Amino acid sequence: MELDDRKKKILLAIIKTYLETGEPVGSRTISKIEGLELSSATIRNEMADLVDMGYILQPHTSAGRIPSDKGYRFYVDQLMEEKEQQIEERERETDEMKGMLIEKADKMERLLKQVARSLSVNTNYAAMISAPQYHMNRLKFIQLSRMEEKRIVAVIVVEGNMIKNQIIDIDEPIDDETLLKLNMLLNTTLNGMAIEDINLSIITKMKQQAGDQAGIIAEVIDAVAESIKADEDLEIYTSGANNIFKYPELADNEKASEIITAFEEKKQLTNLVYETLSHSDEKGIQVYIGEESPVENMKDCSVVTATYELDEGIHGTIGIIGPKRMDYDKVLSTMKKLTTELDTMFKKN
Template sequence: MDIDGRKLKILEAIIRDYIETGDPVGSRTISKKYDLGVSSATIRNEMADLEELGLIVQPHTSAGRIPSDKGYRLYVDGMMQRTHIEPEIEEIILKMIKDRVNRIDTLVEETAKLIAMLTNCATIASTPSITQVRIKHLQLVPIDEHSVACVIVTDTNSVKNHIIPTPKAIDFNICNALTHILNESIKGSTLSQISLDKIRVSIEEKMKEYGTIAGSVLEAIDKTLHQEDMPDIYIRGANNILDFEEFNNKEKARELFKVLEEKPYLLQVLDHTPPNTITIRIGEENILTPMKDCSVVTTSYSIGEHTIGNIGIIGPTRMDYGQVVSVLEYVSHHITNMLREMNDS
């Protein structure tokens, strides 16, 4: 789109003012608040051109204009400036991540809460699914004559516990022997890399009399791991959305909150985030109808080259994009760094 510099400055002024106040912006406001070196009449003419280009719209009969989704897109792609994060806020973020990095579920929950507080928007964050992470250690522990507990620790220090029925009593010695063989076969692997047939053969060769038990244990482990495939989703700050005039309409707010209460919808919102990027979807760019009046900013966190979870911010289309992007980039970068350091150590 070929737009001259003056029009871009006027569009930027409209967007900045509307983000700050929530009120339609007129030429007189721009003339008074922004030193553009042109008259109100010239600004009015330029605004008429911007409206014809579909970058701003007139919501009511007033003289004021507000940005369109198309206008916001032009802004975030070429004019948005990231906000500097204050040193005291950086310190709070780093301390929170450092204190909780050993438990990924707690880290994700507290991260969502902190980002919601910093941005005054709703925040959603996903923990890694078991298929996205690598198994660090597995331990079998006898519970009674017909069951054992299977404890799985991943490279994110997430712990999964499963009770497995067994057709034959297994004591501590047998559990330890099975544990050793299983760890030899699966340690450092993702779920998709584990070959149950190969592990079964290995157990049958080394512990022939427990081959039948090994088969049932492996089948139970496979079944329960796949049941755990869907990650946990945390949403914090949802009520922040109600502070924006755009959601004063009760029906509109009710429909949006229905989406925020459904895990599959939230996963759909997060799942379209490429690794190591910030993705911004504005208004009509969102797939879900109740989110057509929202902007959604998402990013990911990873271990090495593997994306293991996502974080997203949901707010009105007039959200402070520079601040939201800065906070998300800072948090995801440091979560990724600390997870890598923890994994390396």
């Protein structure tokens, strides 16, 4: 069977009505509301077809219909196409929502928290944001300083001005000259290098150049290298998890517990971020409906994600988690505006 024009119209009408009311919609409702001017009986026949084709579901025999995942998918794809075509309109809207953001964020962390908060407050869904991923990025600056006699602090700055610290305990004191030499060596060798490209052979080469294979210098170099390579946990900030209680279909104990767990053990969200980043070239915004979700605990939700760009090659992810009958229209707009705003904001800094 084919999804002809009339079926499409009816399907969209069903979904829109359901998004508004949250209740199964019957044939009479559609027959009245539409510009289609068809009787409820006709609608019923078409609806039966749509059920067969898997776009809508019948909770039980004598109830109305609700959209299936496939139905939502159809709706969202439709919506995305429309969005594409009204870019000029967006310009205007961007101004309207300026107030939505972000007073003055001195620190990245605070900014991210604010963004998450603003997202959840504006949409009434749960929101998350990941700190930008600088993993693929280049070293910019390394500095070792002696803090105490047998203790060095290493400061490592990465492109994008993110800073790592590491305190290194050494077995015997190190003199100023050696420290200076070591600083020079580290900087000349490593600056400008991608973290990924730092490997054992480079480290060995450094040790050789330092002329000391076994002593303190090797020790320090190893510690620095380890600290550089150390996989930082991907920082993720969340906001508005409590919003899920506003939607009865998510608010029962079991589902709520699953979602809350996912939010708390950021690990699952981390997967979501990686998944999003790996697809980020395709399109700005991605929508995962129900079973499509890459996060096991969110199979009953819809998840909308987008990437923002802090700087060449430094990406982060924002996401919204809500019920499947989410106001996709609003969420997509909000996401699009927000990412654009973030992008321009970062370009300025």
